[in-house]
Amino acid sequence: MRHRWSIVAIASGLTFVAVTAQEVTTVIRGARIYTAEGSPIENGTLVVRAGKIVSVGDRSVAVAADAVTVDAAGKVIMPGLVDTHSHIGGGSGGDRSSALHPDVRILDGINPRDETFKKALAGGVTTVNIMPGSGHLMSGQTVYVKPRPARTVEDMLVYVDAEKTISGGMKMANGTNSIGEKPFPGTRAKSASLVRQLFVKAQEYRSKVEAAKGNADKMPKRDLEMDAMLEILEGKRIVHFHTHRADDIITVLRLQKEFGFRVVLQHVTEAYLVAKEIAAAKVPCSIIVIDSPGGKQEALNLNYFNGAALVREGVVMGFHTDDGITDSRLLLRSAAFGVRGGLDRTEAIKALTINGATMLDLGDRVGSLKPGKDADFIILSGDPFSVYTHVEQTWIDGRKVWDRSNPEDKKYAVGGYEVFPSDVALDACAGGE
C-alpha cells in the first residue's frame, strides 16, 4: 500500500514539473538571429513559451516580467535544421522480396533510443525525414520526426495534418539504385514501367473508392499497398524520389505529370543540367553534397554549384545528409559548400530550414522563426557557414535538448570510445552499386 502511494507521489511530481516547464516563458537575448523569414536581426530577442515561438525581434521586444533569460550575446541563432533525407534511427524498410513496398513503414523499425538521434541534435537537426531503403523503386513510407528524447517513436512524430494521420512521405528511386536481379527491374525503362503499372492500379483503386461514395458495402477490399498509394494520389503523402542523372530526373517529372503526385527530387546530382525543366514543373530539389565526384557512374558530375544553379532558375532547393552517406553533424557544412559553389548566403539559410520544411509539408509548423511556430532553433558560436563554428545548443519545442558545454552531449559531436555503438547506415543507402 505504501509502495503504491509513493509511485503516485512520484508520478504527480513529474507531471507538475512538466507542466511548469511548459508554462515558463524563456527569452534568448543578444544573438544575431536568422529567422529564414526576412533580414537577419542584430542583438535580437527570441521569446518562447509552451513549445511555441511567442515573438522574435530586436532588443525592444516586450517580454513577460517572469521570463527566464538566456544570454546569447555574440552568438548566432537560426531555425533548427530540417534534414529532408536521412537514415538515422536504426530503422529499415522494404526487403529484397519486391522492388515496390508501398505498404512498408519505417515507423515500425525505428529505435527512439538510437544514439544517431543524438548525432542529429549535435548537428543542429530538429526535424528529419527518415527514409527506408535504398535499392528499391519504392522502399516504403518515410517518417517525419523530431529527434527529441522520447520513449516511443510515436513521441517523436511530426504530423502534416491536423487529424494526425500522416507523418511521412514515400521513398522512391530510379537510375541504377533500384536495378537488380528479379524481382527488381533490369533497365531504366522497365523501372518506369513497373512504377506506371503500380500507379495505374492505384488509379483504379481510387475509382472504386470514389464509386462507393462512402458506402462500406461497395468499398473495394482493403489493401495496405493501395491505402498508401491513395494517399499519394490525393496529395497527402509526398513522394521523395532518389534520382541523380539528368535523364532520370526528367523521367521522374514525366511520371509526375502522368499521375499528378507531389514529389521532392532527392540527391539530384545533375539537376543543374535540367534546372529550367525542374523549375517549370515547380518541383523542389534536395541536394546531397559529397566532397568529391564519382563513386558511381551517376555521380560523375557532382559539384558544389548545383544549388546555386537551381536557385538561379527559381527552384525551391534544400540540402540533406543521407546520414550515414554524409554526417548529420555536418549538415551546415553541406550548405557552406553550396556557398563555396556560388549560392547566396540567405538562400543557403533557407535551404537548410524553411525550404526543407516545405518539402515535408511542415512549412507552417517548423523551418523559420515566426510567432506561433514550433520553438525549434539552434544557437551557434558564429557564422553558420564557417568551419570554425559549432552548434552550441539545440532546442526543440522550446526545450534545450542538446548542449555542447555538457560533456555527455558533446561526445556526440566529436565521437570517441563507444559513443556510436551501432554501425552507420551505409549499407542501407549504398544500394544498387
Added chain:
Amino acid sequence: MKTLSSVAALAAFVTASMFAQVAIRGGTVYTMAGAPIKDGVVLINNGKIERVGPSSEVTIPASYRVISGVVVTPGLVDAHATLGLSGILNIPADQMQLEKSDAFQPELRAIDAYNPREPLIEFVRNLGVTTIHTGHAPGALASGTTIVVKPVGGTVQEAIMAEGMVAFTLGQSVTSTYRNPGTSGKAIAVLRSEFIKTQDYIKKQSAKDPEKRPARDIKLELLGRILSGDVRIIYTAQRATDIMTVLRLQKEFGFKLVLDGAAEAYLALDEIKKAGVPVILHPTMSRAYGDMKNVSMETAVQLKAAGIPFAFQSGFEGYVPKTRVVLYEAAVAVANGLAFEDALRAITIEAARIIGMERRVGSLEAGKDGDVAVFDGDPFEYASHVCAVVVNGTVVSETCH
C-alpha cells in the same frame, strides 16, 4: 626550313610552359619554414623555388608571370591515398587497390597499377594537392608497395617521385575480406612466420657458394628490405588492441614503421610516443563503423599534445566520397581544437617528412620543388577557394575551386 623553324618554335613553347618563371604573391605566405610572411613573394624558376621573402625585399623580375592570392601555402601533401588505383567509376574495371586472391602480397607494386589520367587526381590537384603518397589500400595483411607521385604526367614515370612503403593492415577489415587469416591472432602468427622465413632467406643468400643460395623470391626479397630498414611498413591499425599488436611485432623484428589510421590512438598515446612512431591519421570526417567505430574528431589535437608527429590523409573510400580531400579533413580538425598552423603542417611539411619527401616538398624554401597552392581566403574555410595551383613550377590550375 619552315618545318624546322616551327619545330624550334614548338620546342621553345614547350620549354617555356614547362619551366616558366613564376612569381606567386600572397597577402600571407605560409612558408612552413619560419614565421608566415605578410605580403610575401615566392619566385619559381626552372621548376624550383628560387627565392622567398617579403615583397619589400624580393623584387619580381619583369619577365616573371605573376599570380596573386590572399593566402599562399606550399602545395599540399596527401600522406596516404589510393588515388590512381581506385578509380572514380567504382566498378571492378577501375578498382585496382586491393587484390583479393591472397591476404599477404606485399610484392604487388603500385607503380604497376597507377593510372596518372584518373580524373580524381586532377580533382584533388585543383584543390591544392601536389604530392600524393598512394598505392594499395588497407584491407590485406600486406596489400602492396606504395609510391609517391606528383599529380602530373601522362605516365607513371613522369609522375613518380619515389618508392613509398609497404602497406600492411591488422583488423577486421582483413579478416572479413579473406578466409585466411580468419582472426587477428592468426594474422600475426602468419606474419611472424613470414619474417622468420625471411631471416633464413637472407642468411642463405649470403652463402659463399652461389650454388647454396636460394632461388630468387621477390616476396622474400622485399621482406628482407623491410627487415634491413631499406623500406618502411605503413601499418593500418585502427583499434587500440591492433595498434598495440603492431608495436609488439615491430619490437620483435625491428622494422621501420609508420602507423596508419589509428582511430583509437587516443587510448595508446604513451605507447605510440614511446615507440617513436609517426602517425598518418585517418580522415577527420571518417564514418564510425567497423574497425573505426570509435573514431573521434579530436584525435589530431591529442596526438599534437602528446608530441607524436602526424599527418592527414585522404585514405580509401569504398563508396562516396570516392576520394577525400586532405585540405577538408585538416579543416575539420582545426574546428575540433587543432591549431591552424599545426593543421597546415600536417598537410605540408610534416606530411612530407613522414613520407620521406621533406627535402623536395612541403615547405616554401629556395631549392625545393616549385609546388604552391594559392587561396582567396583562409584555406580551411568552407567558402574559400583554391584559385591557383603550381606543380614543379608549372601553373596547372588557375580557376577557383
